[in-house]
Amino acid sequence: MGSVFRTEAASAPERATRLRETIEPLVAIQRRFSRTVPVSQEIDAGLPYRGLPLGCIHEVRSSGLACGIAFAAMLAARISSPGGQIVYVASDRTLYPLGLLAYGVQPERLIHVVVRRPLDLAWATLEALRCPQVDAVLAVVKIADLTLCRRFQLAAESHGATGFLLTDVVSRATTPVASVITRWQVFPIPAPPESTFEEPCWEIELSYCRGGRPGRWNAAWRNGRLEPLASKPVRRAGLLHPNTLAG
């Protein structure tokens, strides 16, 4: 960007062309991520797209997957097209649909796919992302390389489904840096004394965002939306909550 201002000697039309060249990719990015869903008022303000962009791949990290599934399910439930399905791909049958009701996911929309091998997981996720009648794909991944993430991204872009890669920090699931559009980390935090168990409190960290800045918010899930909590800093020991390691 600096080059535009450094070349003082250039004529006005040249400068205009260069400016246009600089702006066009930015506009293209904006257009590419024009379809969004709101996360919450505060978080949307921190995102460059004014919401979570659809038709791309997001990663949600959590410990033990519980908060990650809840967060992704909440976002997937907001992507609603008539008859649109939510596909959950995992290697086990532990998902409990009654727990997802609180996050707005109707179990009729859910398709649960059980895979045995990582190869099948990648294949099933790609197939689901390419289906126009699928709104969102939640995939529990153990390991994903840059090529695979790129293929997920291309599949999602081509047909408009949104992919959520759910990774578990306890089992050290990894995805490469900058392979996804946004990377979230969701961890539970102690609730204020007046709240009940129906209102989980999370620390939501946006650790990577393409074209945006990272951020961190404390929020409670209340009445079907994320409400901000007084963001008193929570002392955490590194990335992992040692005390949430269980099961």
Add this chain to the structure above:
Amino acid sequence: MRQRFLCLFFPRLGIDRLERQNPQRRSSAFAVVREERNHLYIAAVNDPAKDAGIRPGARLADARTLLPILDIVLDDPEADEQLKQSLVEWCDRYSPLAAHDGPDGIVLDITGCAHLFGGEAALLEKIQTLLREMKFHVRGAIADTVGAAWALARFSKQGVVTREELTNALDPLPVKALRIACETAARLDQVGLTAIGHLRRISRDSLAARHGPGVLLRLDQVLGLAEEPITPYRAPAPYRAGRTFAEPIGTAAAIERTVLDLLRKLCTRLEKEHRGARLFNLDCYRVDGSVVRRQVRTSKPGRSVTHLMRLFSERTSSFDVGFGIEIMVLSAADIGTSAPVQMTLPHCGDSIEKDTSLDELLDRLGSRLGFDRVCRFQIRESLLPESSTEFVPVTNALPSSACWPENRVRPVRLIEPPAPIEIAEIIPGKSPVQIRIGRQLHRIVRAEGPERLTPEWWRDRPSRWKTRDYYRIENQRGARFWIFRETTWSGERWFLHGHLP
């Protein structure tokens, strides 16, 4: 339409089976023996033993006096049965209606099939040559009725017998060829009625009166005056298309091309009849005699050629063609109605198509992973959390009208089976103050409960679980758990059933 039947007779199937297993047996005398009333009898013999004068039906002790070095093998009817089953399946390539015919025979309904193989004589010659190359002793015959073909295969040297020649061919055969009981045949022999021709010449009334209606029925069946249906070893697929190749094919492109042609043929017919199929079977008959089968299942009755072709190409990519495939047969089963839907209006130039992408996705997932792995959720009336929802394969999923229970605090994943945990500190009757999960000690700062859930005592098999008291607890770091206490006569136990988000 006049029917034509082909009968194959295997005079010594047990011997053939053993000789095929161990070719060295062919050169030394051996016999298959059968145990009957604590004696061993000769059931069948091979050629060297036959040359030594041993006949089936003799006692083993008598045979051993003739030939002390006689090798014996105990008979195994099950193995013979299995061998014959695979022979019937092998014959399936010539006619879809292949049936077992007693312990030593096979019958094929070749009505309208023979011209595909160059006529009846050529067909019979081909089958016999191939089976003899596979080292089977076999004799076959073709006639208008099952009975006539059966008799000719066993008691005559003639192969193909036309309708006009039938009576002439049958007349000299012994009465045993009528498939009647041995005693009846012996009685007929005693009165001088030794050939079928003799029976034909005496009046039907006296034949029935003197020798029972069974003989008359058998005679009518042989001559085609009475019906005799056969029972094919498998129900013929009503929707079926096949192709025989002049030269065996082996390349993936050729196989794909053939599958596409067969699918087009079958799907055009299905579309005309407003039907669809859930199951497509592809049978490929290889040159070496084995059959490669591929199966494609769909979640709804379907007939879309492009979609089915895609499913098949995933299944045929790992295909061992051996030395080549000579016949390919595609059949559709599990037929359901599938009415065509009009999406476009005439003269409007629109090209809207019904969106079937979800069904196609489910079919692709199901055919690769198995349909039991692609599920939807259905609610069940149960109080226990783990049995209140059910994984139902998408093929069986009902259109959901379920009323899901109101929002209760539940984990998003269940730990199955519930993991036992230790309670480090507890005030009796209250929620725990400290719990230990694995090696981790958690100090509990908040708790909600108990929520009491009782198992269903009215179920057939009472659950091994007792009444449970569920608690929602939170540790000092904010992690939330869903635990329960189970009280039994010996005390109480605690389990972790899930992590709350």
